[in-house]
Amino acid sequence: MKTFFHSPVRLVLLSLFLILVLAGCASTGSESAPAPAPAAADSASAEAALPEFCGDPSKLAAELHFFNWADYMDENIMTQFEEACGVKVIQDIFASNEDLIAKLQAGNAGYDLVVPSDYAVQILINAGLLRALDMANIPNVANVDPNLMGMYYDAENVYSIPYQWGTTGLAYNTTAYPDGIDSWAAIFDPAQVCEQKGFASMLDDERESIGATLKYLGYSYNDSDPDHQAQARDVLLGQKECLAGYNSDNYNQTLAGEEVMIAHAWSGGTALARSENENVKFVIPKEGGAIWMDNLTIPADAPNAYTAEIFINYLLSAEIGAQLSNYTYYFTPNLAAQPLLDADYHDILESGGMLVDDEIRSRLDWIVRDDKSIIFSDTWTAVKAR
Secondary structure: OOOHHHOHHHHHHHHHHHHHHHHHHHHHHHHHOOOHHHHHHHHHHHHHOOOHHHOOHHHOOOEEEEEEEOOOOOHHHHHHHHHHHOOEEEEEEEOOHHHHHHHHHHOOOOOOEEOOEHHHHHHHHHOOOEOOOOHHHOHHHHHEOHHHOOOOOOOOOOOOEEEEEEEEEEEEEOOOOOOOOOOOHHHHOHHHHHHHOOOEEEOOOHHHHHHHHHHHOOOOOOOOOHHHHHHHHHHHHHHHOOOOEEOOOOHHHHHHOOOOOEEEEEHHHHHHHHOOOOOEEEEOOOOOEEEEEEEEEOEOOOOOHHHHHHHHHHHOOHHHHHHHHHHHOOEOOEOOOHHHOOHHHHHHHHHHOOOOOHHHHOOEEEOOOOOOOHHHHHHHHHHHOO
């Protein structure tokens, strides 16, 4: 069998041939594929170009999973954050604090940022379901009104920062109530609410609906006395047949569209309805109502806690804080944002009856929880079951 390498001349020729082939391959490869060094440089340049508020790009996650109330975030804010920092914010909606608590108690919910109300923060802290915040990543916390920090549910603000606050009362349509409303009787007295049969709604929220009933009866929003709870249950059952339903998710839309004419409602949701229908107004009944604070918190098992803290800091900037409240029509705890609120925001709250003065504040209760508060769940189960 012949072998090509037996001849020295052939060996020289083969060597020259291989040199030319390898040179050609190197030339072709340099045109078809980018060199690694420039690619790395481009990546470094892209990271360096991120705004300072994005934090450390090497620590940012590609996605942030956000669990929030309905109509409680301007989607433009999420888009702006994604465009600036490269983080896509994915928002899911819950209808009540109890739904949120149950989701976190089940574990592995996958959320990086959640928005519980005051008493729910207390429950989540006690259950070990919230993560302590690293305030070094949230310098804009300095913008928050000191009077709204250090609340009873998180005295040192270890786990929570105020998001928005508001009140709970009655929303109504002035075409149906030209003389206005001044009492919870408008929705709890069967003789009155049934005049609007099918056009009245209550919040689908055990603490709010039972609490409002207790206020109507002359008790505290937090009253856990079994006899008083039984009275509240009977009042709720007495009005139930005349309700369009229990609605916490889109009552603002049903008010704006005049599908309901009276609704147990939150102040900002009512203002949002008024922005579309000037016949919608709000009142804290003479018996009183509720005041509450929703909060930014991070679950203990959050996959992307650093990214959540960066997003919290973003929300607490003056401009974004104003943009948020201009959208939600709730009250901002952000002092730096307050001068930037739109004239339309102020006009709707003032003309619609949502503003809170000292006299109104004196009639408002915070929702609190203690070892007897489980009775609210029992009463609510009895109401919803019939």
